[in-house]
Amino acid sequence: MPFVANFPFFSIICMMVCGIISNVLKSKKACILNIIGLSLCLVMNFALLVYLLQNPQQITFMMGHFPAPWGNEIRFGPLEALLATVFTFVMLVSLVTGRHDIFTDIPDRKINMYYVMVNLLMTSLYALVYTNDLFTAYVFVEINTLTACAIVMAKENGQTITATIKYLIMSLLGSGLFLISIILIYDLTGHLLMVNIHAAMMELMADRSYKLPVTIIVGLLSVGMAIKSALFPFHSWLSGAHGSATTPSSAILSGLVLKGYIVLLIKVYYRVLGTEIVASLKVCNVLFVLAILAMIIGSLDAIKETHIKRMIAYSSVAQMGYIYAGISLGTNAGYIAAFFHMIVHALTKSMLFSSAGGLATASDHKYHFKELEGSAYRNPIAAVAFVIGSLSMIGIPFFAGFGAKYYLVVAAMTNKSKMWVVLFTLAISTVLNAIYYINAIACIFSRTGTDLAKRKNPKTYTFGMAVFIIANVALGLFYQKIVDIIVLGINFL
Numbered sequence: 213m214p215f216v217a218n219f220p221f222f223s224i225i226c227m228m229v230c231g232i233i234s235n236v237l238k239s240k241k242a243c244i245l246n247i248i249g250l251s252l253c254l255v256m257n258f259a260l261l262v263y264l265l266q267n268p269q270q271i272t273f274m275m276g277h278f279p280a281p282w283g284n285e286i287r288f289g290p291l292e293a294l295l296a297t298v299f300t301f302v303m304l305v306s307l308v309t310g311r312h313d314i315f316t317d318i319p320d321r322k323i324n325m326y327y328v329m330v331n332l333l334m335t336s337l338y339a340l341v342y343t344n345d346l347f348t349a350y351v352f353v354e355i356n357t358l359t360a361c362a363i364v365m366a367k368e369n370g371q372t373i374t375a376t377i378k379y380l381i382m383s384l385l386g387s388g389l390f391l392i393s394i395i396l397i398y399d400l401t402g403h404l405l406m407v408n409i410h411a412a413m414m415e416l417m418a419d420r421s422y423k424l425p426v427t428i429i430v431g432l433l434s435v436g437m438a439i440k441s442a443l444f445p446f447h448s449w450l451s452g453a454h455g456s457a458t459t460p461s462s463a464i465l466s467g468l469v470l471k472g473y474i475v476l477l478i479k480v481y482y483r484v485l486g487t488e489i490v491a492s493l494k495v496c497n498v499l500f501v502l503a504i505l506a507m508i509i510g511s512l513d514a515i516k517e518t519h520i521k522r523m524i525a526y527s528s529v530a531q532m533g534y535i536y537a538g539i540s541l542g543t544n545a546g547y548i549a550a551f552f553h554m555i556v557h558a559l560t561k562s563m564l565f566s567s568a569g570g571l572a573t574a575s576d577h578k579y580h581f582k583e584l585e586g587s588a589y590r591n592p593i594a595a596v597a598f599v600i601g602s603l604s605m606i607g608i609p610f611f612a613g614f615g616a617k618y619y620l621v622v623a624a625m626t627n628k629s630k631m632w633v634v635l636f637t638l639a640i641s642t643v644l645n646a647i648y649y650i651n652a653i654a655c656i657f658s659r660t661g662t663d664l665a666k667r668k669n670p671k672t673y674t675f676g677m678a679v680f681i682i683a684n685v686a687l688g689l690f691y692q693k694i695v696d697i698i699v700l701g702i703n704f705l
Contacts, residue, residue: 467559
């Protein structure tokens with residue numbers, strides 16, 4: 213086994229250790245340790261990605277070299293390495309960009325604990341991407357939930373507490389359904405490792421009498437992950453949590469936390485059940501209806517919103533619809549489109565929240581459109597990032613979002629029964645996207661604001677926004693290379 217095969221395990225341990233140590237450090241030292249830890253993990257995951265592109269394969273790593281059921285397994289190929297690299301990059305840039313907000317919005321006594329939670333959240337994301345064990349996945353789903361609640365509540369005000377309670381209730385409901393599905397899977401198969409479960413499931417499905425319990429399992433698991441990833445109609449908590457949290461927390465929640473659950477769902481579809489079984493149970497049809505509704509209703513809610521962060525949050529509801537639309541097509545092309553949209557959304561939404569935070573800071577920490585008039589002149593780099601992120605989400609060519617929508621169109625054509633519904637809804641949603649994003653752009657560039665004097669940004673913010681802008685444009689120009697990695701990786705999933 214090559215040495216780089218240890219890097220997923222090292223990444224998980226690295227973030228876990230950083231979280232533990234941050235608890236006893238002062239706030240600034242905890243911040244530095246977080247940056248060092250994430251940078252190291254970024255290098256390791258990128259090195260793993262390069263190796264797997266040069267030597268395409270799937271690697272199974274047994275922790276402690278103990279086979280199941282005594283040990284745990286990590287299983288990964290090019291796709292997992294790509295996702296881990298992108299997630300690490302987004303987390304690192306979001307925290308660097310929002311460093312000033314963290315030290316301004318969060319009481320000093322809680323900043324080191326904030327970094328503890330962020331490091332543990334990153335640990336859970338790595339585990340969800342790399343694990344080959346369902347029970348381990350459940351454990352880290354719960355860690356992901358608790359740490360996400362903690363980073364929302366870190367900004368002490370009534371809104372964050374209310375939003376956290378709503379988020380926690382919905383998340384625990386989703387986790388509970390996921391746990392019940394795991395219990396039923398274990399009862400049917402006697403296994404928790406994904407590959408072993410798949411072999412047992414294929415034998416069970418040969419006996420038609422097991423179709424009903426398998427349908428129940430898939431339904432419970434799918435609804436559980438849909439709740440946790442804020443798919444319509446389970447999205448009521450989203451705008452409050454994202455809108456009231458400190459800006460880097462909003463960027464992390466929208467860009468990363470929601471994606472971890474979707475990655476896990478797709479892994480279960482591919483590796484545990486098999487996409488053929490999932491398609492035969494018609495569960496995808498239910499997800500398809502919810503995805504279509506999310507694309508429209510999320511966009512309509514965003515149009516009605518006048519708070520910039522809550523508008524971006526409602527936009528995420530629509531974007532979850534795009535991702536689930538790809539999944540619910542039940543084809544390889546659909547899953548490829550879903551994975552690519554996840555990457556685009558992770559990068560772009562984190563940039564949008566970070567830019568919105570910068571515009572608000574330049575407007576005396578006000579977030580409503582009327583109060584943001586002229587903010588583009590007070591914070592030009594935030595305005596540029598917001599415009600690029602908006603154009604990307606609309607689907608304008610040469611920006612990242614164009615490729616995401618293009619591949620969803622391509623995927624829709626592989627499913628004739630759902631093709632026209634997807635294309636029509638995508639067209640309507642794109643128009644609605646344009647309405648609320650152009651309205652926001654018009655507000656921030658309005659000269660009716662009384663104060664148009666440029667504000668000075670912290671160097672970390674300027675650097676982070678520049679990196680976000682370059683990454684988004686690069687992804688828009690060279691999206692085919694990322695799609696090629698996804699196509700290669702999905703064959704090993």
